[in-house]
Amino acid sequence: MIDELKLLRGSPIYVDNIAVYPLTIGEITDLGLDKYNLYLNLININKDKFEIDDEEISNFDTICQFCLHNIDIGVEKKFKELYFDALKTFLRNDINFVVDDDCAYFIVGDISEHCIISNINYEQIVEIIKHQNCLIKINEEDECNPADEKARQLLERRKKVRELLAKAKNQNDDEPLTLADLVSILIANGNGVTPFNVWDMNFYMFNNQFNRMRMLEEYDINIRSLLAGAKSEDINMKHWMSKI
Secondary structure (H helix, E strand, O other): OOOHHHHHHOOOEEEOOEEEOOOEHHHHHHHOHHHHHHHHHHHOOOHHHHOOOOOOOOHHHHHHHHHHHOOOOOOOOOHHHHHHHHHHHHHOOOEEEEEEOOEEEEEEOOHHHOOEEOOOOHHHHHHHHHHHOOOOOOOHHHHHOOOOHHHHHHHHHHHHHHHHHHHHHHHHOOOOOOHHHHHHHHHHHOOOOOOOOHHHOEHHHHHHHHHHHHHHHHHHHHHHHHHOOOOHHHOOOOOOOOOO
16 A cells, blocks of 8 residues: 555655656656656556457567567657656666566666566556646545445446546536646645645645545536525535545
8 A cells, every 4th residue: 555645745755776767847847747757657557458369468578579579659769768767757877778597677876786677566667656746536446346245236327427527527628637737726726835836746636636526516516506595415515635
């Protein structure tokens, strides 16, 4: 289980002495959203997307094969160099790829420090990067394994409601909100976030605070609706101090 306090603070999280660092809004801005999203897609490569059905082949094995053959993915650099760039961005260290006696692995930093990414710890590192960049929720693991049939049905209903809300939002908005829009909105809301310090917020904290602000706004609207005579059963009331 990943420590959410470390995610909020923006502390590096370690796996076998390998530090995984979060990015700040400023670092994402300097990197560029296109490159940031490309790096996340590379880190999040899943063998299932390539129709690899062999259970003995892992996502890590797939990455190693792509690096070994240095495949062309249709951008300015080939796979190996781009994947190294992605790892360097999130690990803030040099990366080397080693193939030894049919065993492939990555060395992070100086070889004397013995920081190695292999089949053993690769998925842990990927999960941390996904959490730091809000590609997975802290409690999502619980939703994957409902305790009983009733819980499964409730989770299924919740999933359908989320899909309907997302669909409705896309239909009503002329254009989806960009990261620049979200930064501007959070600054306008105040709460100590200014055009000068927002860039130092790590992405997990930024996303957390934006969602907390949204919950507070929805709660305030619901309270005012009740005071204006709306029926309580028509309002999905959730206190803003609840879990996001």
